[in-house]
Amino acid sequence: MHVVIMGAGAVGGYFGSALSKNGVDVTFVARGKHLEQMKKYGLKIDSYWGSFLVKSRFTDSLENTKKADLIILATKLYSNTSALPLLKPVIGNNTIILTIQNGISSGDIISEYYGWEKVLQGATYIETEIIDPGYIQQTGSVAMIEFGEKNGKISDRCLKVKEILDIDGIQVNISKDIVSTLWVKMVSVGAIGTLATAARSSLVELISGEFGSESLKNIMEEIVAVGKSEGVKFPIGVVEEKFNSAIDEAEEFKSSLQYDFNNHKPLELDDILGTVVRIAKKNDIPTPASTILMSVLEKYKKGTK
Numbered sequence: 001m002h003v004v005i006m007g008a009g010a011v012g013g014y015f016g017s018a019l020s021k022n023g024v025d026v027t028f029v030a031r032g033k034h035l036e037q038m039k040k041y042g043l044k045i046d047s048y049w050g051s052f053l054v055k056s057r058f059t060d061s062l063e064n065t066k067k068a069d070l071i072i073l074a075t076k077l078y079s080n081t082s083a084l085p086l087l088k089p090v091i092g093n094n095t096i097i098l099t100i101q102n103g104i105s106s107g108d109i110i111s112e113y114y115g116w117e118k119v120l121q122g123a124t125y126i127e128t129e130i131i132d133p134g135y136i137q138q139t140g141s142v143a144m145i146e147f148g149e150k151n152g153k154i155s156d157r158c159l160k161v162k163e164i165l166d167i168d169g170i171q172v173n174i175s176k177d178i179v180s181t182l183w184v185k186m187v188s189v190g191a192i193g194t195l196a197t198a199a200r201s202s203l204v205e206l207i208s209g210e211f212g213s214e215s216l217k218n219i220m221e222e223i224v225a226v227g228k229s230e231g232v233k234f235p236i237g238v239v240e241e242k243f244n245s246a247i248d249e250a251e252e253f254k255s256s257l258q259y260d261f262n263n264h265k266p267l268e269l270d271d272i273l274g275t276v277v278r279i280a281k282k283n284d285i286p287t288p289a290s291t292i293l294m295s296v297l298e299k300y301k302k303g304t305k
Contacts, residue, residue, distance in 0.1 A: 012074025037134030122147030193255030
């Protein structure tokens with residue numbers, strides 16, 4: 001098997017390293033100082049399952065690279081217009097593109113380039129960050145990828161991807177309703193990181209404030225209402241479950257949106273909570289709290305100075 005990790009940052013880099021450590025042939029696509037360091041010294045991983053060093057192919061171009069059996073797309077959503085064309089040299093007749101990007105729109109975007117017959121949508125649950133260029137730290141016992149077909153069927157290619165990913169250091173699950181899975185993740189991803197970033201607060205500070213918990217629940221409820229307007233089925237009590245999980249994990253919680261904001265990087269705002277607000281407007285669903293958050297952070301979408 002040949003696996004290409006498009007976007008070997010904190011998330012993609014960890015999953016690619018776990019695969020490489022378990023004997024899978026992996027090509028990592030990255031850029032900048034992170035790529036330079038990996039080319040020189042390899043990719044260092046500290047994780048719940050131990051520490052190790054991966055030495056593999058690290059590149060910023062897939063020209064003259066053999067076809068991929070599986071591509072894991074882990075770039076930021078705003079990078080799709082530049083990242084997706086780069087995949088063309090490694091896409092063969094049987095290549096599968098598994099997106100683990102945040103949000104609910106990634107599958108549709110990829111399908112415009114390569115067709116749904118190449119795409120599997122997925123969600124990932126993991127706490128990981130780049131400590132230094134070439135050095136990724138993963139914490140906690142969860143490093144899960146949940147994915148599935150748009151039509152909910154457990155297809156042969158789903159089973160093939162599950163076989164590749166089902167290794168030490170990765171938990172994997174095939175979803176029978178991936179649209180619901182993505183929206184359920186959106187309830188927390190769209191609300192928590194966005195509110196914490198706008199408030200310039202940690203999650204602990206946010207929920208210990210006088211209005212933080214109420215604000216967080218309001219945004220979560222808005223996301224659920226918008227999803228339901230699109231016909232999405234949510235588990236009963238999903239807001240309470242996500243809110244309680246946030247409280248339980250508040251000390252360890254790290255938001256990629258907040259990390260990007262603090263490091264002056266562009267924000268995945270339009271493609272996460274922004275998508276929800278635009279669908280709400282289309283379907284005439286009131287989302288005052290979410291709309292305010294978008295307004296507060298809008299001028300930082302391209303990064304802070």
